[in-house]
Amino acid sequence: MSDTTRRAVLAGAAGVTAVTVLAACGDDAGDTGSTGSGNTGSTGGAAAGGPLASKADIPVGGGKIFTDGGGVVVTQPASGQFKAFSAICTHKQCVVSEVKDGSIHCKCHGSAFSAADGSVTNGPATKGLPEKQLKVDGDNISLA
Incomplete structure (x- = not known):
């Protein structure tokens, strides 16, 4: 040759x-859809400041991933406590895939983040998910 x-x-x-x-x-x-306890799957609805979900849509210990408007994941780490974080993994910018058992998971490379504060609980990610501000008005949850 x-x-x-x-x-x-x-x-x-x-x-x-x-x-x-x-x-x-x-x-x-x-691929942002998934199954598992505590995860209600990915949906739209995060755009333009409208309601993302109702309180009942976000399971305690779990959360819901919204892919519209740049991506946000809303969690309920404890009953009545709602948090929001970027849905974009800080490792390689994949969209996180599920929320269950108090953890936000990215299936691209196995990173996991705390549903309570967005901190890294399993690498390869080294930076936590940036927090986003929520507004809870009655039963409606929206980005602030």
């Missing part, structure tokens, strides 16, 4: 590998 042909084969293999890796990350980032 000539040097030119060998280089072409190696370059092509490297390109295919890079595309495969990027496609895999893209698939993980886009």
Whole structure:
């Protein structure tokens, strides 16, 4: 095999590998639905300051992921206590995939965050999820 042909084969293999890796990350980032106790799945509704959910929509110890308006996850770490964080994982910017048992999970690379304060509970992420301000008006929960 000539040097030119060998280089072409190696370059092509490297390109295919890079595309495969990027496609895999893209698939993980886009798949935000999940199952499990405490997680009510991903929905829209975070845009334009309208209500995200009612209090009853957010399970105690769990939460709900909203993908509209940049992505937010609303949690209820203890009864009557509501928190909101960015739904974008700080490791590789995938959308988090589920909230259960007091933890926000990103299935892209296994990072987990506290549903109470957004801090990292399992890497590879090294930075917590940024907190967002909520407004609770009666039974309605919206971004402040």
